[in-house]
Amino acid sequence: MEPSKPQNVKKNNLSLLTHLIKDHGPVSKKELSNLSGLSVVTINKLIPDLLKESIVFPFSTDVITGGRHAVSYVFNEKKKLLLVIKMVETDRTLYFYYYLCDLNGKVIKEKKLSAKDLEWSDFLATIDAWKKIYPEIKGIVLGVPGVETSGVLKLVDYPMLKNRAVQQELMDKFKCHVQVENDVNAAILGYAMNQEKNKIISGIYYPLSFPPGGGVSINQKLLKGQNNFVGEVADFPLVADWSKKNLADVDLKKHIYEVLQIFMSTYDPHEVVIYAAVERISINLIDVISKQLIAAYPALNTPKIVLSRKFNTDYLTGLISLGMNELND
Incomplete structure (x- = not known):
């Protein structure tokens, strides 16, 4: 087995620290060392990278160590945001529900719009408005009552979306990751x-x-x-x-x-x-x-x-x- 390349080791360690801070924060370097098995020296070298990318924030506590306030770290759950859009039948009428979520999966804002007589350009304009207000949106997930085959929504009873390469068009337009999922699949998941x-x-x-x-x-x-x-x-x-x-x-x-x-x-x-x-x-x-x-x-x-x-x-x-x-x- 070939040894891991130094850049891969660093990437894996940064990922490990990120997940530990997300799950356990606020957490100190010493606590991170105990949780990760990495030395405090290694953690001292990695933390600046996470701070520079705004992945974590320093969090001061009232605990005093050696005459100084100990510094802990918390995860920046708003570093990236997710826009979830789901099509739903309510009272025999179709609606689009928009949910803005942080990296903890918490819904921080939501909106409901009727899908009646909605054109594709209107749909794009709505997403564009969300992106302009929240440029941190790095992913879009769209739930639809239909089936996407070979990248095209074919089996869907909604004219605006039928036979359209929705995922690719949204990716090209908004330059972020896009997923399109069947509504029942999403519910079962x-x-x-x-x-x-x-x-x-x-x-x-x-x-x-x-x-x-x-x-x-x-x-x-x-x-x-x-x-x-x-x-x-x-x-x-x-x-x-x-x-x-x-x-x-x-x-x-x-x-x-x-x-x-x-x-x-x-x-x-x-x-x-x-x-x-x-x-x-x-x-x-x-x-x-x-x-x-x-x-x-x-x-x-x-x-x-x-x-x-x-x-x-x-x-x-x-x-x-x-x-x-x-x-x-």
């Missing part, structure tokens, strides 16, 4: 981030006005496939008719049971989270389906079925998680 890391979690979302969507998270990472098509339950070869005129008449008990069987045979998940409004699916229905599944597969550990009303909460959590992974890398 958000749910998974609050569970044990080694779990396989599948999910289904039954919105009021659109066909269902689904997704899979393995070890808190999305499984998407070559076309980002994993979990598109509305396209499973089942008899359910998801046309608008028939949407409310689909036998959801039958559909959920069949989808669960497919998920079990393909991903064998520990849990399946089902998102639906109260008027769509009841907890009693989930209990019936769960017992039916256990009876059908007595030799298996069937997945835990969770009925959630927190789609939008998990959706936002997932989008923030995706953005934080990039900005904190």
Whole structure:
């Protein structure tokens, strides 16, 4: 094995100190030495680099050491900012929700705008306004009820975005990292981030006005496939008719049971989270389906079925998680 190059060692040590200060700050050099295993001498050489880049700030305490005030360091959570944009159906109307997040994933500002009659130029102008007020924005994450294939949003029921290379156009326009993620994928990831890391979690979302969507998270990472098509339950070869005129008449008990069987045979998940409004699916229905599944597969550990009303909460959590992974890398 070749020894690490000095520049790589320094880069890794700076990254280590950054994460330690973020997780434990305010923290002193001596404490950093104990946490990192690096000598105080090495830390003395590295801290100026972090201060110069405004990654950390000095934080004076009242503790006096050798006649001097000890200096601790805190993480600068606003060194970079993340703009999260999610499309959401509320009261059968589509809206764009904008969230400004710091490097701790905390939402520090938010805004809601109707998506009705919105043109692409209007959308760009809105983002541009955010960037001018907050030039620290270094990443954008967009959540959409659609599927991006080969860099183009193809399966999306919204004219402004359909057949548009959204990610590339936003990157070219705003010169920052951009991610575009399916809304259900993001919600399932958000749910998974609050569970044990080694779990396989599948999910289904039954919105009021659109066909269902689904997704899979393995070890808190999305499984998407070559076309980002994993979990598109509305396209499973089942008899359910998801046309608008028939949407409310689909036998959801039958559909959920069949989808669960497919998920079990393909991903064998520990849990399946089902998102639906109260008027769509009841907890009693989930209990019936769960017992039916256990009876059908007595030799298996069937997945835990969770009925959630927190789609939008998990959706936002997932989008923030995706953005934080990039900005904190």
